[in-house]
Amino acid sequence: MEKNLAKTYDPKDFEDRIYEAWETSGAFRAERDPDRKPFTIVMPPPNITGQLHMGHALDQTLQDVLTRFRRLQGYSALWLPGSDHASIATEVKVVEKLREEEGKEKEDLGREEFLKRAWEWKRVYGGKITKQCRKLGDSCDWERERFTMDEGCNKAVRHFFVQLYNKGLIYRGNRLINWCPQCGTSLSDAEVEHEDQTGSYWYFRYPGADGGEGIVVATSRPETMFGDVAIAVHPSDERYKDLVGKNVILPLVGKEIPVITDIYPDPEKGTGAVKITPAHDENDFMVGQRNDLPTVCCINEDATMNEVAGKYEGMDRYECRKAWVKDLEEAGYLVKIEEMVIPAGTCYRCHTVVEPMLSDQWFVKMEDLAKPAIEAAKKGDLRHVPERFEKIYLHWLEEIRDWCISRQLWWGHRIPAWYCEDCGELIVAEEDPTKCPKCGSGNLRQDEDVLDTWFSSALWPFSTLGWPEETEDFKYFYPTDVLVTGYDIIFFWVVRMVFSALETTGSVPFSDVYVHGLVRDAQGRKMSKSLGNGIDPLEVINQYGADALRFMLTTGITPGNDMRFKEDRLEAARNFANKLWNASRFVIMNLQDENGEFLPMLKCCEDCCGHACCNDAALTGDLKDEDKWILSRVNDATRYITDTMERYDLALAGQRAYDLIWNEFCDWYIEIVKGRLYGDDEEDKKVARYVLVRVLKSVLTLLHPFMPFITEEIWSYLPHGDAKADNPNNFIIRADWPEYNEALTFPAETEKLEMAMSVIRAIRNIRAEAEAAPSKKLSAVILCAEGREAVVEAGERYIKNLANITQISFIEDKKDVPEETMSAVVDGAEVYIPLDELMDYRAELDRLTKEKKRLEGEVKRAAGKLSNEGFISKAPAKVVEEEKAKKVMYEEMLAKVADRLAVVEAKLK
RNA sequence: GGUCUGCUAGCUCAGCUGGGAGAGCGCAUGGGUCACAACCAUGAUGUCGUGGGUUCGAGCCCCGCGCAGACCACCA
Numbered sequence: 009m010e011k012n013l014a015k016t017y018d019p020k021d022f023e024d025r026i027y028e029a030w031e032t033s034g035a036f037r038a039e040r041d042p043d044r045k046p047f048t049i050v051m052p053p054p055n056i057t058g059q060l061h062m063g064h065a066l067d068q069t070l071q072d073v074l075t076r077f078r079r080l081q082g083y084s085a086l087w088l089p090g091s092d093h094a095s096i097a098t099e100v101k102v103v104e105k106l107r108e109e110e111g112k113e114k115e116d117l118g119r120e121e122f123l124k125r126a127w128e129w130k131r132v133y134g135g136k137i138t139k140q141c142r143k144l145g146d147s148c149d150w151e152r153e154r155f156t157m158d159e160g161c162n163k164a165v166r167h168f169f170v171q172l173y174n175k176g177l178i179y180r181g182n183r184l185i186n187w188c189p190q191c192g193t194s195l196s197d198a199e200v201e202h203e204d205q206t207g208s209y210w211y212f213r214y215p216g217a218d219g220g221e222g223i224v225v226a227t228s229r230p231e232t233m234f235g236d237v238a239i240a241v242h243p244s245d246e247r248y249k250d251l252v253g254k255n256v257i258l259p260l261v262g263k264e265i266p267v268i269t270d271i272y273p274d275p276e277k278g279t280g281a282v283k284i285t286p287a288h289d290e291n292d293f294m295v296g297q298r299n300d301l302p303t304v305c306c307i308n309e310d311a312t313m314n315e316v317a318g319k320y321e322g323m324d325r326y327e328c329r330k331a332w333v334k335d336l337e338e339a340g341y342l343v344k345i346e347e348m349v350i351p352a353g354t355c356y357r358c359h360t361v362v363e364p365m366l367s368d369q370w371f372v373k374m375e376d377l378a379k380p381a382i383e384a385a386k387k388g389d390l391r392h393v394p395e396r397f398e399k400i401y402l403h404w405l406e407e408i409r410d411w412c413i414s415r416q417l418w419w420g421h422r423i424p425a426w427y428c429e430d431c432g433e434l435i436v437a438e439e440d441p442t443k444c445p446k447c448g449s450g451n452l453r454q455d456e457d458v459l460d461t462w463f464s465s466a467l468w469p470f471s472t473l474g475w476p477e478e479t480e481d482f483k484y485f486y487p488t489d490v491l492v493t494g495y496d497i498i499f500f501w502v503v504r505m506v507f508s509a510l511e512t513t514g515s516v517p518f519s520d521v522y523v524h525g526l527v528r529d530a531q532g533r534k535m536s537k538s539l540g541n542g543i544d545p546l547e548v549i550n551q552y553g554a555d556a557l558r559f560m561l562t563t564g565i566t567p568g569n570d571m572r573f574k575e576d577r578l579e580a581a582r583n584f585a586n587k588l589w590n591a592s593r594f595v596i597m598n599l600q601d602e603n604g605e606f607l608p609m610l611k612c613c614e615d616c617c618g619h620a621c622c623n624d625a626a627l628t629g630d631l632k633d634e635d636k637w638i639l640s641r642v643n644d645a646t647r648y649i650t651d652t653m654e655r656y657d658l659a660l661a662g663q664r665a666y667d668l669i670w671n672e673f674c675d676w677y678i679e680i681v682k683g684r685l686y687g688d689d690e691e692d693k694k695v696a697r698y699v700l701v702r703v704l705k706s707v708l709t710l711l712h713p714f715m716p717f718i719t720e721e722i723w724s725y726l727p728h729g730d731a732k733a734d735n736p737n738n739f740i741i742r743a744d745w746p747e748y749n750e751a752l753t754f755p756a757e758t759e760k761l762e763m764a765m766s767v768i769r770a771i772r773n774i775r776a777e778a779e780a781a782p783s784k785k786l787s788a789v790i791l792c793a794e795g796r797e798a799v800v801e802a803g804e805r806y807i808k809n810l811a812n813i814t815q816i817s818f819i820e821d822k823k824d825v826p827e828e829t830m831s832a833v834v835d836g837a838e839v840y841i842p843l844d845e846l847m848d849y850r851a852e853l854d855r856l857t858k859e860k861k862r863l864e865g866e867v868k869r870a871a872g873k874l875s876n877e878g879f880i881s882k883a884p885a886k887v888v889e890e891e892k893a894k895k896v897m898y899e900e901m902l903a904k905v906a907d908r909l910a911v912v913e914a915k916l917k
Numbered sequence: 918g919g920u921c922u923g924c925u926a927g928c929u930c931a932g933c934u935g936g937g938a939g940a941g942c943g944c945a946u947g948g949g950u951c952a953c954a955a956c957c958a959u960g961a962u963g964u965c966g967u968g969g970g971u972u973c974g975a976g977c978c979c980c981g982c983g984c985a986g987a988c989c990a991c992c993a
Contacts, residue, residue, distance in 0.1 A: 205992090228992055400920080495987090564941075576928090576943090577941070577942080586956090589953080592952080776959040873937090883974075
């Protein structure tokens, strides 16, 4: 009974089984091996709220391809997985759940009970996404899995916070921050998105306190007028010269506010006069500070109006806007309305319009932290791939403002700061203090707020390796090698990891940042929940297999650019897997006898396994030309794939593996070798078996990072030499990456094979043009060009088998060319096919005419180049020589085609 | 307003440091050939957005323009 792959490729038959085998055998475990170099990637931790989506699939596949590649190369490869507590996102989900299931608000439960629910959420849903990662084939070290809010991360967060605080880099201050009324918390600048909304500019008159005309100002947010403390104009603005220093009246409110000058107003914009509301606008806040103005807050945290708004108190900000405008209009203060597109800042979580608010918050002082992070990129310690993203990174850091890190939420790392209720002392400490160091009171209250989620994410590359402890893992695996992420989170995350790492560990957290694009739908739209155009990776895996999905995601893309998710590309990837499957089935079939026992193979040594480690060079005496040709192709691809992988050009590497397997191995080598396998030369069969195993193992290894499951499954059916026969851990995931070998280039054999291939293609073309059935046996007459006889004649066996030719006559004289033939001219030979009664001179005429035209074009092009004085004198000699050789070649071919054409034309007369 | 990306075969996209335009899908023709019809063979299709420039030579480098998109800034 033959022990072979199933008749049809069905990834469901083996993907889960193989993953399980990898995991239980410890194949993903990274050892601290001093003899090997480490290769480390930390996984961007998915949110515990999340479902695996296409973005994760892309991000993780890229990481897995890199990890598997380095592991095969012999590195001690660690891909460290984990998940993120996602402070805001999770809290929102838990609150929603509570509301739906119990009809309660979080305040009804209280902080402690609410946190219990949140941890429960984490327990139930937190593992979901990591299970989904397994479906993708992620080869991460699950034994080192971390969570951004586990004990170690919490320790790291506290340590970092205290360190920054003691250095004066964290401070508490009353400043203008972005407030999300829906989420009920402050946000950092990075968490605010800019959206264009349709809105209006309302022009209102603020009458003069002296009974004069006063001044007209425009605003898009009339409800903030209650917080107005001044009207500002530019010092050079002649129009308002007389009003400066006087007071105007806030309409209907009756309050008097001064007209002041400041450099902020732009005389070109609006009326040139700006109302100043320091409590609700960043620019106004700065004007207020410069001019010593008071701040008047008129909006509550839930976006309703406060008592300053008088009769509008309690109204929502937009309701108030409507009523207030109406009242002002009726009172005659409204001058005009302009419809405008108003850019609005919105919350990145709930898309509510954020309200700038004056508030007590914790901040990280950015100036000193940003500098080393900028330097690191400029010096080249931190390399962006593609390079252009460095510009974005630098721009953000150069423009950065202080980072608001406190959040008015419950789920997250609580700020390690305490207030003494007796003396008011502020205590910031890693360990919970028991009494006030100043007055000794035990009456301490911890700050209610938690930290921005990204504060803990910023420590991820080192907190996961044990920092702040100097653990063995930290010493061996840190700094990490590459961070893989989408360009959409450079600001949130990459930047912050870099400055945090430089501040704490003294080195960049990773030397490379590999930035990828977004996965869009087939129409090029962003995949989103609201559009409902998201595609579930798990469904895709179910239908096409994980390997197909992975291959589709990693090939046909350009680093840093978005990609479209097209079903036909997925199908193509699946078809490729199917092709490999069938080719492998063919190989295995020919390695075994009818009992499924492996037949003898040529060996390079006692333990010969037919893998990349084998010494092919020692066997060249036994190898046939085609064997050497395919080995040289594998060798060439090995170099190319290794190089492109090392430069992160994964798409090019994957494409080369595809071409190698399909076009070179399947279409040519396997077709050629069939003749030998079905023949009766037993010694030669051993050679063929060796080469088949050797080549298949190499291509499987080269493809393994992209398609881990199918390559592992096929691997398990191959013979692995005496030494590995009983090793249950003989997995391809642990194999050796092939190395380029100068001894395997075989230029002479390659020339012979390529000669034969062009003759075969020419004959097949004649067949098709003459509409002769592929099954029809034909004979051929070949006239070799001078000096090329040996090269051409070496191809006899291939030509017979692959072009279905029964007999070939090699002739030396043009006179011996038979009459009734169709012909083709290739470089080095003329091929004639007698077609007897099928002979179609019309078809032949068409073919030759077309070919003549093509060759004329080629000759003209080459001649044109060569007659160019500048080209001859300035182009490199090598290029000129090549061009000359081409010209000669095409001229010869053209002459032959022209001769032949004359013969055919004569026939037709 | 600033920065960046894209514009290549009907569609989706490759094209490394400048040296004769590629793939997949689709299309046409022929083929159940003993690994594979999720296949095989053969073939057709491109003023590489546009106008200049540099160069012996430009899809690739430089400048201008057009169209599409992204990000940052902007909320009088």
